[in-house]
Amino acid sequence: MAKVLPLTILPSPLLHQKSQPIAVAKITQPEIQQLISDMEQTMKANNGVGLAAVQVGKLLQLALIETQDGILVLINPQITSKSWLKNEGEEGCLSVPDKFGLVKRLTKIKVSAYNQQGKKISFTAKGFFARVIQHEVDHINGILFIDRTKKIYGGPPRDRQRD
Numbered sequence: 001m002a003k004v005l006p007l008t009i010l011p012s013p014l015l016h017q018k019s020q021p022i023a024v025a026k027i028t029q030p031e032i033q034q035l036i037s038d039m040e041q042t043m044k045a046n047n048g049v050g051l052a053a054v055q056v057g058k059l060l061q062l063a064l065i066e067t068q069d070g071i072l073v074l075i076n077p078q079i080t081s082k083s084w085l086k087n088e089g090e091e092g093c094l095s096v097p098d099k100f101g102l103v104k105r106l107t108k109i110k111v112s113a114y115n116q117q118g119k120k121i122s123f124t125a126k127g128f129f130a131r132v133i134q135h136e137v138d139h140i141n142g143i144l145f146i147d148r149t150k151k152i153y154g155g156p157p158r159d160r161q162r163d
Helices: 030-045 127-140
Strands: 050-052 062-067 070-082 086-093 096-106 108-114 120-126 152-154
Touching: 030 050, 030 062, 030 070, 050 127, 062 127, 070 127, 086 127, 096 127, 108 127, 120 127
Parallel strands: none
Antiparallel strands: 050 062, 062 070, 070 108, 086 096, 096 152, 108 120
16 A cells, blocks of 8 residues: 655755666566555655655655656656757755745657656657656756756745646
8 A cells, every 4th residue: 555755855965866776677576666656645645746766765766757647657767868948947846845946947858768567668758747857857866956046935835836
Protein backbone atom coordinates (compact mmCIF):
# COMPACT_ATOMS: atom_id res chain seq x y z
CA MET A 1 0.00 0.00 0.00
CA ALA A 2 1.33 3.40 -0.99
CA LYS A 3 2.09 5.98 1.67
CA VAL A 4 2.91 9.68 1.80
CA LEU A 5 6.62 10.17 2.43
CA PRO A 6 8.17 13.13 4.27
CA LEU A 7 9.59 15.77 1.94
CA THR A 8 13.25 16.73 1.96
CA ILE A 9 13.27 20.49 2.53
CA LEU A 10 15.97 23.11 2.02
CA PRO A 11 18.51 23.59 3.67
CA SER A 12 19.04 19.80 3.47
CA PRO A 13 22.41 19.23 1.76
CA LEU A 14 20.90 16.16 0.06
CA LEU A 15 19.10 18.49 -2.38
CA HIS A 16 22.42 19.66 -3.85
CA GLN A 17 23.81 16.16 -4.42
CA LYS A 18 23.73 14.26 -7.72
CA SER A 19 21.47 11.23 -7.81
CA GLN A 20 22.62 7.77 -8.86
CA PRO A 21 21.29 5.89 -11.90
CA ILE A 22 19.00 2.92 -11.27
CA ALA A 23 20.15 -0.37 -12.82
CA VAL A 24 17.62 -1.38 -15.49
CA ALA A 25 17.33 -4.86 -13.92
CA LYS A 26 16.21 -3.28 -10.62
CA ILE A 27 13.42 -1.11 -12.06
CA THR A 28 10.74 -3.81 -11.79
CA GLN A 29 11.83 -4.98 -8.34
CA PRO A 30 9.40 -4.38 -5.44
CA GLU A 31 11.58 -1.75 -3.72
CA ILE A 32 11.61 0.59 -6.76
CA GLN A 33 7.95 -0.08 -7.58
CA GLN A 34 6.98 0.76 -3.98
CA LEU A 35 9.04 3.95 -4.10
CA ILE A 36 7.22 4.97 -7.31
CA SER A 37 3.82 4.36 -5.65
CA ASP A 38 4.85 6.25 -2.53
CA MET A 39 6.20 9.15 -4.59
CA GLU A 40 2.91 9.37 -6.51
CA GLN A 41 0.95 9.54 -3.24
CA THR A 42 3.38 12.12 -1.86
CA MET A 43 3.18 14.30 -4.96
CA LYS A 44 -0.62 14.23 -4.99
CA ALA A 45 -0.88 14.88 -1.23
CA ASN A 46 1.29 17.99 -1.66
CA ASN A 47 -0.41 19.25 -4.86
CA GLY A 48 2.78 18.87 -6.89
CA VAL A 49 3.10 18.50 -10.65
CA GLY A 50 6.48 16.79 -10.44
CA LEU A 51 8.60 15.03 -7.84
CA ALA A 52 12.16 13.69 -7.90
CA ALA A 53 13.30 10.87 -5.61
CA VAL A 54 15.79 13.16 -3.86
CA GLN A 55 12.80 15.18 -2.63
CA VAL A 56 11.81 12.15 -0.52
CA GLY A 57 15.35 11.44 0.60
CA LYS A 58 16.46 8.95 -2.09
CA LEU A 59 19.44 9.83 -4.29
CA LEU A 60 18.10 7.91 -7.28
CA GLN A 61 17.53 9.11 -10.85
CA LEU A 62 13.75 8.84 -10.66
CA ALA A 63 11.13 11.51 -11.29
CA LEU A 64 7.35 11.55 -11.60
CA ILE A 65 5.52 14.10 -13.74
CA GLU A 66 1.78 14.82 -13.66
CA THR A 67 0.38 14.87 -17.21
CA GLN A 68 -3.12 15.15 -18.63
CA ASP A 69 -2.92 11.38 -19.26
CA GLY A 70 -1.81 10.52 -15.71
CA ILE A 71 1.54 10.06 -14.01
CA LEU A 72 4.65 9.76 -16.18
CA VAL A 73 7.53 7.87 -14.54
CA LEU A 74 11.02 8.80 -15.73
CA ILE A 75 13.96 6.64 -14.66
CA ASN A 76 17.50 7.75 -15.56
CA PRO A 77 16.10 10.61 -17.70
CA GLN A 78 18.35 12.38 -20.20
CA ILE A 79 17.62 15.47 -22.24
CA THR A 80 18.96 14.39 -25.64
CA SER A 81 18.19 17.47 -27.70
CA LYS A 82 17.16 21.03 -27.00
CA SER A 83 15.56 23.96 -28.76
CA TRP A 84 17.54 27.17 -28.76
CA LEU A 85 14.43 29.12 -27.74
CA LYS A 86 13.91 29.78 -24.02
CA ASN A 87 10.93 31.04 -22.09
CA GLU A 88 10.88 32.64 -18.66
CA GLY A 89 8.23 31.34 -16.28
CA GLU A 90 7.38 31.21 -12.61
CA GLU A 91 8.48 28.13 -10.68
CA GLY A 92 8.08 26.86 -7.17
CA CYS A 93 9.20 23.67 -5.48
CA LEU A 94 7.87 21.35 -2.81
CA SER A 95 11.37 21.28 -1.30
CA VAL A 96 11.52 25.10 -1.12
CA PRO A 97 8.16 25.92 0.48
CA ASP A 98 6.44 29.24 -0.21
CA LYS A 99 9.22 30.56 -2.44
CA PHE A 100 8.88 31.31 -6.14
CA GLY A 101 11.05 32.72 -8.87
CA LEU A 102 11.25 33.33 -12.61
CA VAL A 103 13.38 30.75 -14.39
CA LYS A 104 14.42 30.61 -18.06
CA ARG A 105 13.88 27.15 -19.52
CA LEU A 106 14.09 25.61 -22.97
CA THR A 107 10.70 25.64 -24.71
CA LYS A 108 11.17 22.25 -26.40
CA ILE A 109 13.26 19.22 -25.42
CA LYS A 110 13.66 15.60 -26.44
CA VAL A 111 13.82 13.17 -23.52
CA SER A 112 15.09 9.62 -23.24
CA ALA A 113 14.40 7.54 -20.11
CA TYR A 114 13.12 4.22 -18.82
CA ASN A 115 9.51 3.83 -17.75
CA GLN A 116 8.10 2.00 -14.72
CA GLN A 117 8.21 -1.32 -16.63
CA GLY A 118 11.91 -0.88 -17.48
CA LYS A 119 11.25 -0.09 -21.15
CA LYS A 120 13.27 2.60 -22.94
CA ILE A 121 11.10 5.56 -23.93
CA SER A 122 11.81 8.68 -25.96
CA PHE A 123 9.55 11.66 -26.56
CA THR A 124 9.41 15.38 -27.24
CA ALA A 125 8.11 17.79 -24.59
CA LYS A 126 7.03 21.39 -25.09
CA GLY A 127 5.90 24.31 -22.96
CA PHE A 128 4.94 23.69 -19.33
CA PHE A 129 5.50 19.93 -19.72
CA ALA A 130 9.10 20.60 -20.85
CA ARG A 131 9.56 23.07 -17.97
CA VAL A 132 8.51 20.50 -15.35
CA ILE A 133 10.80 17.82 -16.81
CA GLN A 134 13.77 20.23 -16.80
CA HIS A 135 12.99 21.16 -13.18
CA GLU A 136 12.98 17.47 -12.16
CA VAL A 137 16.13 16.64 -14.16
CA ASP A 138 17.78 19.56 -12.35
CA HIS A 139 16.81 17.91 -9.03
CA ILE A 140 18.50 14.70 -10.20
CA ASN A 141 21.63 16.76 -10.90
CA GLY A 142 21.57 18.53 -7.53
CA ILE A 143 20.26 21.85 -8.88
CA LEU A 144 17.30 23.76 -7.43
CA PHE A 145 15.21 26.39 -9.21
CA ILE A 146 16.56 28.98 -6.75
CA ASP A 147 20.01 28.31 -8.23
CA ARG A 148 18.66 29.43 -11.64
CA THR A 149 16.68 32.54 -10.71
CA LYS A 150 17.87 36.06 -9.98
CA LYS A 151 14.86 37.00 -7.87
CA ILE A 152 13.16 34.85 -5.25
CA TYR A 153 9.89 35.94 -3.73
CA GLY A 154 7.59 34.40 -1.17
CA GLY A 155 4.09 34.51 0.08
CA PRO A 156 1.14 32.19 -0.13
CA PRO A 157 0.65 30.53 -3.51
CA ARG A 158 -2.15 31.96 -5.63
CA ASP A 159 -3.32 29.35 -8.11
CA ARG A 160 0.32 28.37 -8.59
CA GLN A 161 1.50 24.88 -9.32
CA ARG A 162 4.63 23.62 -7.66
CA ASP A 163 6.89 20.76 -8.67
